Amino acid sequence: MNVKGLVRAVLTKLAGGAVMVWVVASFTFFLVHALPGSPGKVAYESYLSQGLSPDEAMAKVAVIYGYTSQDPLATQYVNYVSDLLHGNLGLSISYSGVPVSQVIGNALPWTLIPILSGLLISFAIGTTAGVVAAVKRSSRWGGALSLSASLIAGIPSFVLAILLTTVFHTQLGWLPYGETNDPWVDSGWSAAYIGSVAYYAILPVATYVLISYGGWMLSMRSSVASVLGDDFILASELRGITPGTRLRYIGRNAILPLFTTLAIACGYLFGGAILIENAFNYPGLGRLLLQSIGSRDYPLMTGAFLIITIAVVLANIIADLLYSVIDPRVRR
Template sequence: MTYFARKFGFFLATLWAVVTLNFLIPRLQPGDPAEIMVKRLAGKDAALDPAQVKAMRAMLGAPDGSLWNQYVSYLGELVHGNFGLSYTYYPYKVTDVIAQAFWWTVVLVVVTQVVSFVVGIVLGAYAAWRRNSRLDSIVTLGSTFLGTLQPFWIGLLLLYVFGYSLGWFPTSGGYEESTPGFNWPFIQEAVSHSFLPALALLIVTPIGWILGMRNTMIMNLGEDYIRLAKAKGLRDRDVALRYAARNALLPSVTGFALALGGVLGGAILVETVFDYPGLGRLMGEAVQNKDYPLLQTLMLLTTAGVLVANLAADLLYGVLDPRARRAQA
């Protein structure tokens, strides 16, 4: 119980630090969102009217007073689940704006993460078991080469070839004319619009899992218990799956949990390239427009998701590997 209590205490302390930094970072950035919106309405070359800026701050509900008073007010609103109005999508609430984009990102990124994890673990384990073979060379060199490429660059290439040149897939958005809901026309359009963004992520995302699983499993293959298993006459398949791969998989559990926790941050560059209506695109718009309420909420969701996933991984690790509990007892 000491192990689990300590992990939960670290989680609470880190969550408080994240909430505090989430409050401070947007306010330390230069620029005034009220001035940005007034300039947008009046034109870039128009002179700023202090009265208009003041009225815009009041309309947006921008925080005022000392930094400490703002912090106390922020914590109070956070406890009550009130994240304010979005400056970019005024007068809609931040929660409403995020709710519309939430499932787009979750479906896109979760599916790609799960597929990438399974493919990466299988290929990495097989390459490690057949190390120094032709397959191992192809997987390792291919992964190293693809790892130098950026998802947004691959997205631009896919967009040009399959979107503009061949016209096989839509070039932007999440759907076209169908009514959102659980109906076949909408599902067809959603899958068609999400195919290229998902492919751009699937080309690069498995690389880390492949190389990590391969290197960890190769180290495990040199352990004494592997030699003992071979000496006992166990089949190569059983040694690879039940011993080497099983132990090599443990470090990947934490990485996979963190990757799923980071889903709430979206794939900012990929979603921006394809104009995909997810949380990543919202994050980019919030940064560009100094939308503090939306930016703070997205950052809090992302970091809280990573923390919760990390806590779950630590607890699961303690269950799967008793040595972790004994080490911190």
């Protein structure tokens, strides 16, 4: 694929992704407004309960949303889309008027770091175990690895989180729970702070690793099994290659389809972060979304959901582009 074709493909996929984000954002807007009590009305009643006059409450609602509950729904939607195009996600009600973008920005690193760490670790372990399980499928090792992957893949993420917390925090007391770092360590790019963050993230990261491991292992085992029957493997064996070289041939070709799934899995874990972060009381984007639903903080709810949607769409775009880069057959 030449440079011009590559640019065209990237722009096409980005345009399709933008349309998808717009569709989801629009659906979220109308879904929220279909709930009992419109967002503007909820905020208006909240300000009245705080002792503000009707005019003052209406003015505050207009500042937060850019419209009042008395405006037609079409006008509210146009203002909402206009604000999104300008990067304005509104002001959070439960955070006393703090911009939603700032609230999400503070929570986003605590979702990205555990998800990316858990995803990469589980990918490395799962693909390696998948190769061993496929090559040694007639041995006890192959059967044990396949059984472990099947069992772990069937356990819901929040159940794993509860089990890990019960065993390693409540019973053994080895690992911390409910915080992001040691409160006695000053925040910053110091070794002490980074080590504290890593230590406090062990349980969430371990949960992401376990819920992803089974899928990677089983997928890699199936991919390796299909590659084992290819002609180039038979030809290389007839030439007398070493077992190590044979494994590299198999692994490099079998892992290609999984690279696409790797990016998609990142977006999938963003959605699953809601249950995991709530189980660990971890202040990430998923828990923020859950709190916004409970407090009926509609600007924060739609903003958090929009960010998760963008992450999923971008993950799919990256997966498509990545596969065309790593596999020359797709480029041709």
